Amino acid sequence: MTALGDHKRERIDALAARAGQLPEGEAGLSLTRSAIRRLRRDPVAITGAVIVLVFLVVAAFAPLLAPKDPVTQYLLSEIRPGTIPGPREGFPLGVDNLGRDLLSRLIYGSRQSLLIGVVSTLLGLVAGMALGVLAGAFGGWVDTAVMRFVDILLSIPGLLMAITISVLLGQNQYALMIAIAVVQVPIFARLLRGSMLAQRGSDYAVAARALGVKQGRIVFGHVLPNSLSPVIVQATLSLATAIIEAAALSYLGLGDPDIARPEWGAMLANAQDFLSTRPALAVWPALCIIVVALGFTLLGERLREALDPKFRR
């Protein structure tokens, strides 16, 4: 458990140390624009972006795209022990064990997965950044206290902590979001704090002090904006993790109990009883989880490379 925490800490610190190192010689382009330009020429980043975009569109227009209602039961007469109807006209992917259209459930499920992913990552980001700024701006004993707390959180395996929290908070989608967010908090806190510490000792911070600029202005106007790029990258990568964790918690039965909101992880859990009868019931939701997580990961990794001079070709 400690080794796991150490590993996580090292990875976060390595990311933080690279913060704000700028690619040189891209004259005439602002940082963001040069990063975007590099992303646009990168087929992997484009692939990731397209995947993410497709799922976003699907989630946004789910009611229009879904051929059937996701909770209405169809073909009940054909469902018997050992047989669940497969693809046929009107039901491109077939129905599940309760006769609900699989494709429509997958489409609606994207809403839930993306919503939980985005909201929990945002919560984790806000709380983590607050802790990181606190530690990075004040230093001294505040830093020590905050970071020891963060280390304790980091030493607990993410999923174990998420399970514990969602058990404590009860079974609803908000509990799920908070549980996943708490896992992200220490990562963002440590990342931002490390990156701010590196920036605080930088020449321009000393130069700003030499000009008599106030400490608060240096921290928020100079140090913080330069410390954000690893945090932004981490947030993109965390979206993938959050979606997987949401699915995992739902799979374990800790998800949203409302049947009106289908969720990929819950669908997967439900499907395991029918793995021999109709494996497609498990394959499709699993594929959705994998592909959307892959999309965010590809985008995040390439974003990191675009913002990081060390990876430049």
Added chain:
Amino acid sequence: MSPLQAPVLEVEDLAVRFTRRGEQPTLAVDGVSFSVAPGETIGLVGESGCGKSVTSLAIMGLLPRRGVEVTGSVRFDGNDLVDAPDHVLRGLRGADMGMVFQDPLSSLNPTVPIGTQVTEVLLEHRQMSKAEARDEATRLLDRVGIPDPGRRLKEYPHQLSGGMRQRALIAMALACAPRLLIADEPTTALDVTIQAQILELLRELVVDSGTALVMITHDLGVVAGLCDRVHVMYAGKIIETADRHDLFARPRQPYTGGLLASVPRLDSARGAPLTPIRGSARDAIPWAEGCAFAPRCDNAQDDCLTEVSGSTVPLVPDGPGRELRCRHPLEHPSAPSGATASGAAR
């Protein structure tokens, strides 16, 4: 211009000691004293690690409080800054004392446009509206020779050339017309042609506004072109003080002589070896054991390294306006030797 004017800055017996738990404290600066008058330019010269930058940070109060002990006195307009509270120092920095750093790219915030960084100083120290500050920033950039200042204000540091960045930094340091400017190797990161322009700019500013300038450098060409008086530092102590002409004509400390001799010269024969000072600053011994430079010195004799612990070679007057810390200085025949005199001067 006359050095008889009351000095803006008087540094007396300044010492900076870095202490780390469980380690021997390091004395980075030891007993440094000098003063600068309005319109005067002094040079602090020495190789890397001799304490010149630490001296400048100590004067500005920019050293961290923890793990650093600063003793002696730094009087700015007669007020001691060594024990001054933070808010007093902050009020002085940028307003009455400015500083220009070595690397103009890393000294500017890469994510903030130049204009914001210049106006920030004005808003901090002068009661100005944002619009007034912007106009003033345009005027400042124009004054340091940045063409099309209105457009430059909106640009980011990486969009400017190295010389322009240094000009922008000088503009920021001069925004509130400080009476003391400390330039810490301001030309080291620049091309030779740009170096000359920046030095010329600094010289003009000193002449125009009567700013006192402390030039920290290892470049004797810079010293020759700009400084009135020169303090040569070695291992945290001043080892020779002289005005520019005397120093180049008749260096007395063997270290100064070595520095002058090691500058490559155009008129030496092709293929002739350079004459470096042997060893490196790492070979320095503690001053308490005699002369720190002795291990690298060609003139060193037995009494340079004393048996008696604690007897540092003292800094003593050495003719009019000169001070020297050496037991066996270089001797010069009555006429200054022309070869050494013009050697490093550009």
